[in-house]
Amino acid sequence: MRDVAVIGAGCTTFGEKWNVSFRNLFVEAGILALEDAGLAGEQIDAMYVGNMSAGRFVEQEHIGALIADYTGLASYHIPSTRVEAACASGGLSFRQAVIAVASGMEDIVVAAGVEKMTDVASGASVDALTGAADREWEGFVGATFPGLYAMIATDYMNRYPLTREQLALVAVKNHYNGARNPIAQFQQEITTETVIRSALVADPLRLFDCSPITDGAAAVVLAPLERAREFTDTPVKVLASAQASDTITLHDRRDISTLDGSVAAGRRAFELAGLSTADIDLVEVHDCFTIAEICAIEDLGFCKKGEAGKLTEEGVTALHGSLPVNTSGGLKACGHPVGATGIKQVYEIVQQLRGEAGRRQIDGARIGMTHNVGGTGATVAVHILGV
Amino acid sequence: MRDVAVIGAGCTTFGEKWNVSFRNLFVEAGILALEDAGLAGEQIDAMYVGNMSAGRFVEQEHIGALIADYTGLASYHIPSTRVEAACASGGLSFRQAVIAVASGMEDIVVAAGVEKMTDVASGASVDALTGAADREWEGFVGATFPGLYAMIATDYMNRYPLTREQLALVAVKNHYNGARNPIAQFQQEITTETVIRSALVADPLRLFDCSPITDGAAAVVLAPLERAREFTDTPVKVLASAQASDTITLHDRRDISTLDGSVAAGRRAFELAGLSTADIDLVEVHDCFTIAEICAIEDLGFCKKGEAGKLTEEGVTALHGSLPVNTSGGLKACGHPVGATGIKQVYEIVQQLRGEAGRRQIDGARIGMTHNVGGTGATVAVHILGV
Numbered sequence: 001m002r003d004v005a006v007i008g009a010g011c012t013t014f015g016e017k018w019n020v021s022f023r024n025l026f027v028e029a030g031i032l033a034l035e036d037a038g039l040a041g042e043q044i045d046a047m048y049v050g051n052m053s054a055g056r057f058v059e060q061e062h063i064g065a066l067i068a069d070y071t072g073l074a075s076y077h078i079p080s081t082r083v084e085a086a087c088a089s090g091g092l093s094f095r096q097a098v099i100a101v102a103s104g105m106e107d108i109v110v111a112a113g114v115e116k117m118t119d120v121a122s123g124a125s126v127d128a129l130t131g132a133a134d135r136e137w138e139g140f141v142g143a144t145f146p147g148l149y150a151m152i153a154t155d156y157m158n159r160y161p162l163t164r165e166q167l168a169l170v171a172v173k174n175h176y177n178g179a180r181n182p183i184a185q186f187q188q189e190i191t192t193e194t195v196i197r198s199a200l201v202a203d204p205l206r207l208f209d210c211s212p213i214t215d216g217a218a219a220v221v222l223a224p225l226e227r228a229r230e231f232t233d234t235p236v237k238v239l240a241s242a243q244a245s246d247t248i249t250l251h252d253r254r255d256i257s258t259l260d261g262s263v264a265a266g267r268r269a270f271e272l273a274g275l276s277t278a279d280i281d282l283v284e285v286h287d288c289f290t291i292a293e294i295c296a297i298e299d300l301g302f303c304k305k306g307e308a309g310k311l312t313e314e315g316v317t318a319l320h321g322s323l324p325v326n327t328s329g330g331l332k333a334c335g336h337p338v339g340a341t342g343i344k345q346v347y348e349i350v351q352q353l354r355g356e357a358g359r360r361q362i363d364g365a366r367i368g369m370t371h372n373v374g375g376t377g378a379t380v381a382v383h384i385l386g387v
Numbered sequence: 388m389r390d391v392a393v394i395g396a397g398c399t400t401f402g403e404k405w406n407v408s409f410r411n412l413f414v415e416a417g418i419l420a421l422e423d424a425g426l427a428g429e430q431i432d433a434m435y436v437g438n439m440s441a442g443r444f445v446e447q448e449h450i451g452a453l454i455a456d457y458t459g460l461a462s463y464h465i466p467s468t469r470v471e472a473a474c475a476s477g478g479l480s481f482r483q484a485v486i487a488v489a490s491g492m493e494d495i496v497v498a499a500g501v502e503k504m505t506d507v508a509s510g511a512s513v514d515a516l517t518g519a520a521d522r523e524w525e526g527f528v529g530a531t532f533p534g535l536y537a538m539i540a541t542d543y544m545n546r547y548p549l550t551r552e553q554l555a556l557v558a559v560k561n562h563y564n565g566a567r568n569p570i571a572q573f574q575q576e577i578t579t580e581t582v583i584r585s586a587l588v589a590d591p592l593r594l595f596d597c598s599p600i601t602d603g604a605a606a607v608v609l610a611p612l613e614r615a616r617e618f619t620d621t622p623v624k625v626l627a628s629a630q631a632s633d634t635i636t637l638h639d640r641r642d643i644s645t646l647d648g649s650v651a652a653g654r655r656a657f658e659l660a661g662l663s664t665a666d667i668d669l670v671e672v673h674d675c676f677t678i679a680e681i682c683a684i685e686d687l688g689f690c691k692k693g694e695a696g697k698l699t700e701e702g703v704t705a706l707h708g709s710l711p712v713n714t715s716g717g718l719k720a721c722g723h724p725v726g727a728t729g730i731k732q733v734y735e736i737v738q739q740l741r742g743e744a745g746r747r748q749i750d751g752a753r754i755g756m757t758h759n760v761g762g763t764g765a766t767v768a769v770h771i772l773g774v
Contacts, residue, residue, distance in 0.1 A: 001491045021523075052449075055442040059526065061518035062439075062473035065765035068632040069639070077651035079630035080766070081479050084469045086449040092468050096483060103490030104388045131448035136408075139446065243466035245455040252456070264464035378452035379467070 001102040003225035005235035006385065008037025009350045011343075014216035014335035015185040022058045022116035023070045029112060029217035029340075030071050037221040037231050041073050044221075045106040047080040050093030050113035051339035056128040057120040067112070079106075086132030087288060089113060090342025091243075091372030091381030094220065098241045098383075101222050112219035113344070115337035125213050129338070132375040134249045145288070146210055148250055148376050150202035153291035156257040157204065160306030162294060164204065168195035169312045170290040171208045171333075174326050177319055178333025180359040183344075185214050185335030195290075209290040214335030218343035220350065234354045239367070240273035240384040242266070248378040259377035262299035269369070269382040270301070277301050280384070281365040282352055283323070284345035286373035287330040296371055297325060300382070319360055327352060327360050342372035342381060353387045388489040390612035392622035393772065395424025396737045398730075401603035401722035402572040409445045409503035410457045416499060416604035416727075417458050424608040424618050428460050431608075432493040434467040437480030437500035438726035443515040444507045454499070466493075473519030474675060476500060477729025478630075478759030478768030481607065485628045485770075488609050499606035500731070502724035512600050516725070519762040521636045532675070533597055535637055535763050537589035540678040543644040544591065547693030549681060551591065555582035556699045557677040558595045558720075561713050564706055565720025567746040570731075572601050572722030582677075596677040601722030605730035607737065621741045626662065626754070627771040629655035635765040646764035649686035656756070656769040657688070664688050667771070668752040669739055670710070671732035673760035674717040683758055684712060687769070706747055714739060714747050729759035729768060740774045 010032025012025055020028070026049070034041060049067050054060045068080035083093045090113030097111035117125050130139040133148060156162060172192055178184035190208060198207035221231075228235035244264035250256050270276055283300070287293035297308040302323060311317055317325035328334050328348035331341055349368035351357045367386040373379070397419025399412055407415070413436070421428060436454050441447045455467035470480045477500030484498035504512050517526040520535060543549060559579055565571035577595060585594035608618075615622035631651035637643050657663055670687070674680035684695040689710055698704055704712035715721050715735035718728055736755035738744045754773040760766070 023523075053442050055440050055515070055518050056446075056448075058522065059443075059514075059518055060522040061443075061471060061515075062520075062635060062762050062765060064472050065632050065635045065761060066521065069635045069765065074632055074634045074639075074765070077631035077633060077648060079482075080632045081483070081630070082471045084448060084471055085451050095466075096468070096486075099483075099487055099490050099492055102492065103486050105486055105489065127446075128442070128448075131442050131446055133449075134453065135445065135447040136410075243468070244464035245452050245461055245467045246464060247461040248449060248452045248456045252461075261464060374452060375449050378449060378456065378461070 002104055004098050004101045004222055004238040005225040005228040006220050006350050007223045007228050007231040007235055008033045008221035009347045010036055011183050011218040011347045012216050013183045014214050014337060016118045017215040018119050022054060022060065023066060025116060025215060025217040026067050026112065026114040027070055029219040033110065033219035033221050039221060039231065041071060042076055043108055044073065044078055044110055045108050046078055046100055047110040048093040048096045049082045050089035050342060051082055052084055052086050052089050052115060053128045053131055058116055085379040086374035087338040088342060088372045088374030088379040088381050089339040094342060094346055094383060095241045095243055095381055097222050098238050101224055107224060109222045110219055111222060111343060113340035113342055114217035115339040116215050117213045117337060118215055137249050146202040146205055149289040149291055150205045151250060152257050153204050156291060162309035164196060165192055166309035166313050167290045168192045170287065170293045171195045173318055174287060174330040174332040177327050177360055178329025181329045181334060184329040184333050185212060186333045205289055211288045211331035211336040214337040216335060216337035216340045218340045218347050220343060220346050236350050236353050236385050236387055238383065239386045240269040242268035242272060242382045244380050246378050248375060250376050257295060259295055259299050261377045261380035262296060262371065265380040265382040266300040269384050273384045275384065279367050280369050281367050282327055282362050283325055283369040283371065284328060284348050285325055285371040287326055287332050288336060293325065300371060324362050327362060345370035345372060349385050353385060389491055391485050391488045391609055391625040392612040392615035393607050393737050394610045394615050394618040394622055395420045395608035396734045397423055398570050398605040398734045399603050400570045401601050401724060403505045404602040405506050409441060410453060412503060412602060412604040413454050413499065413501040414457055416606040420497065420606035420608050426608060426618065428458060429463055430495055431460065431465055431497055432495050433465055433487055434497040435480040435483045436469045437476035437729060438469055439471055439473050439476045439502060440515045440518055445503055472766040473761035474725040475729060475759045475761030475766040475768050476726040481729060481733055481770060482628045482630055482768055484609050485625050488611055494611060494614065496609045497606055498609060498730060500727035500729055501604035502726040503602050504600045504724060505602055524636050533589040533592055536676040536678055537592045538637060539644050540591050543678060549696035551583060552579055553696035553700050554677045555579045557674065557680045558582050560705050561674060561717040561719040564714050564747055565716025568716045568721060571716040571720050572599060573720045592676055598675045598718035598723040601724040603722060603724035603727045605727045605734050607730060607733050623737050623740050623772050623774055625770065626773045627656040627660035629659060629769045631767050633765050635762060637763050644682060646682055646686050648764045648767035649683060652767040652769040653687040656771050660771045662771065666754050667756050668754050669714055669749050670712055670756040670758065671715060671735050672712055672758040674713055674719050675723060680712065687758060711749050714749060732757035732759060736772050740772060
């Protein structure tokens, strides 16, 4: 297998983009990534696109071909493949691109993600998202994602020391970071009070515990490491790519407040990279809800089960703490266009490792990790990147 | 890159399976493939699932995880990834599995495809299928797939010598083959009259020119060629895997009755395998409509443009002709569960190359090809297999 590097990255601003269509969102991110890599479209050998539910959001499937066409690449007949794993679609798109380059089958490969969640055909965003859970055993009986993660939070808070204030501090921290990220949907700092006084969505989760409905797209360009310096002075090496599955339903889990998929993918990623948690300078975790960030920090092995609330309160995970978590603002403040999130995480790490993260730059960052979750943890993708 | 082989294959019967759910359809095919390879589930390293539109058909996304769970593999946390490219989803699932094994990243990989098109949530099969075309420029103005392929047929018949009878003979041949295939949805032989007197769907295409709405699933197991004989005495080698894109809309094509995606993917496959059309003993092409088989035979290079009608009439493409096309019965008689079709094509070639195709066996078949199309040709996957 060949070593693989990221040679370019681009991302649209995230938000409610009522005046931009699904396909144009993608094109914007693709152009930014190609410009960043100094590449022309015809130099691309293949493309992967992560997308969860364009079929239901905009009544469009066959996303790979659509995107190849609207980026002007159809006439080159390059392979373009959609990958779907609910909210982990972006992470899996990145992983497939890594495999394609590592195999030697392709050289220059774009990994992208896109989701258009506002201005949708049916208006049924929440119901479409429930397609990430088990439709027959969860969706049909009324479970929604806030409800499922509320069950995780309730179980967690009954077993481990996590206060309502500590949970709120996850959102406060991510809004602080988002306010320093020009692509973030929410650019406002908030306080613990903002979270605790916000509307109750699914007890104990309140509005500000939840990531929003978002439109956005992100794209990165991969190449064999040995060719990376043809295109950039700052290649970012892919040190590990890991993926794990778990039961799709929450009720079938061994333990509903430990995501075994995160545990398995995290371990595998560290093993592949020959690294440990102490080597990680920053991590983008899948904080679709505040409780999800708490679980992720623990399940990836950064602290013991039950300690992440205290870590958050102590500022360890803050922008200038010893383990910055979600410097981008995370799903909470950046927004969560589900198919794009996994690629946006890579985009953030690439910016940080290149020293281009502006007001949220982590000094001397050399190794970063991404953690992208589908559903309540039935798919998890973990990547480690380094310079 | 490592050489890759198919070490097992399984397929459900295809048809209107009102009493079988989406997930159980898949499980049935998966078990058949594993039994055929003599493998236990825990020996699998990764899984790819081709599926077009479970989001709209059964309101379920996150198919990879669902399938990993319902095949009992969630506790092993193996990576499971859904791939989508409309009706070419199965072909791309196979290709991703080939890349994963070739890369050295995984050893034993299942490539599968599944679609549940009857007993669906919305009843909107035709509209869901239109998601394979361009929703904004084709679907919203009323184009359906029979309509789009009717335009291809009309253009073709205006420019090349193809009679209504020759077109009908594609369906007659495929029903003849399907009547000899125990998994086929239609097991009845038909005559030219059956086709020509059937209801007009979209002029010139009649009911018997169209593949049906079908439930079904198929799965194959891949391994590195060097390990294949641990599992089977009859490994089938993957000689080439090629994929090409084209414009998603028909009106943007250079020529609407030549599928440039088929031309590009076919050429690339022959180049990769170091073979030519003369080496192919049999081919499964994507006959979603009778006209599609005519175009495919030509676009893959088996004859010049305009000659496939005559070839069909002369029996060249018949079961015991010199170039048997769609020995399985094709999409026309086997049925077309869109995500499963590309894998079913591989299943057919594997059976033929092993000499296990019963009443439709091609004597001495050693090299076979599959040709799987998404939409009106915006994605094409071509594979060459050999023993």
